[in-house]
Amino acid sequence: MNNLRFAVLGAGFWSRCQLAAWREVGGAECVAVCDAVRAKAEARAREFSIPRVYESAAELLRQERLDFVDIISSPDTHRELVQLAAQHQIPVICQKPMAPSLADAERMVEVCRDAGVPFFVHENWRWQTPLRRLKQVLDEGQIGIPFRARLDMISGFPVFINQPFLRELEQFILSDLGTHILDVARFLFGEAQSLYCQIQRIHKDIKGEDVATVLMKMGGQTTMLVEMAYAENSLERERFPETFAFVEGDKGSVELAPDFWIRVTTQAGTWARRCPPPRYAWADPAYDVVQASMVPCLANLLQALRGHGPAETTAEDNLQTLRLVFAAYESARTGQVVCLD
Ligand code: 89V
Secondary structure, three states: OOOEEEEEEOOOHHHHHHHHHHHHHOOEEEEEEEOOOHHHHHHHHHHHOOOEEEOOHHHHHHHOOOOEEEEOOOHHHHHHHHHHHHHOOOOEEEEOOOOOOHHHHHHHHHHHHHHOOOEEEEOOHHHOHHHHHHHHHHHOOOOOOEEEEEEEEEOOOOOOOOOHHHHHOOOOHHHHHHHHHHHHHHHHHOOEEEEEEEEEOOOOOOOOOOEEEEEEEEOOOEEEEEEEEOOOOOOOOOOOOOOEEEEEEOOEEEEEEHHHEEEEEEOOEEEEEEOOOOOOOOOOHHHHHHHHOHHHHHHHHHHHHOOOOOOOOEHHHHHHHHHHHHHHHHHHHHOOOEEOO
16 A cells, blocks of 8 residues: 655644654655744654655645645644645644634634545544543443543643743643543543533643633533643642543443553452553653554544544544533633533
């Protein structure tokens, strides 16, 4: 099978592991990289033997023969780049969050739909090994009907060191991390019927919120609590970027605990299994479970780009996740429960 040819738009922090993950997946070849800061694009090109470098995405799209583009730039640039790719009839993969507003995201989906251009979001969190295993336990009915669940990603990790622009976002944790965790909630429990959220800012030197608590009714049957924090308030054991879960069902419970342990308890007793992610030499150990999840995520998107199966994280699907993110901001602002039916 021929390699698909793609270009990367944006050569910042995440482009390194994304390109390494593409190499791991195989079947796709990066032929050009673009960044407004040419030196950044040149550095990535050298590191990954990418033949051509551009400062302008418009120029790149005029010059290159591509099967798709992979947009890894900051969220405020996504709309323009997606529209540009659609004009050139080039399928798009775009980093999360798809856009800084729901209106922008809806417009981007509409533009690609009208142009007949496939549009996917690189939403990798749900592809983490332990979360896939948790989903399997739920789907097998091991704990019966899940009536209540909790997802936690509470961390003191200094996330601003590698991603300084996050300090400047007026909307921070829900749009950066909430896109992931609320997507996982949908992946595990289905669509939400209602949502209530409170947010806080603990860091004094950032613009947006760094703590969020979201309560939802999901899948018509599950009361879901999602707790997120980047408060840097010194946890005894820092577990970034692990997500923890506890789900109660009418026949038992399942816990996703530190160090990737899954424990299922039913009347028959408790079984426990460790479900660590695969280790890749290229992955930054500080982000291992997250960066490892890029491999199955990209493999799934590549299969869809080849027309060999559905993608889980189409942009259309991701709009449902973004609706939760923006409903959470609305609830935090108004103090009201948002009905989503
Ligand atoms: O993986 C990400 O999207 C990062 C993180 C949530 C780890 O901060 O932005």
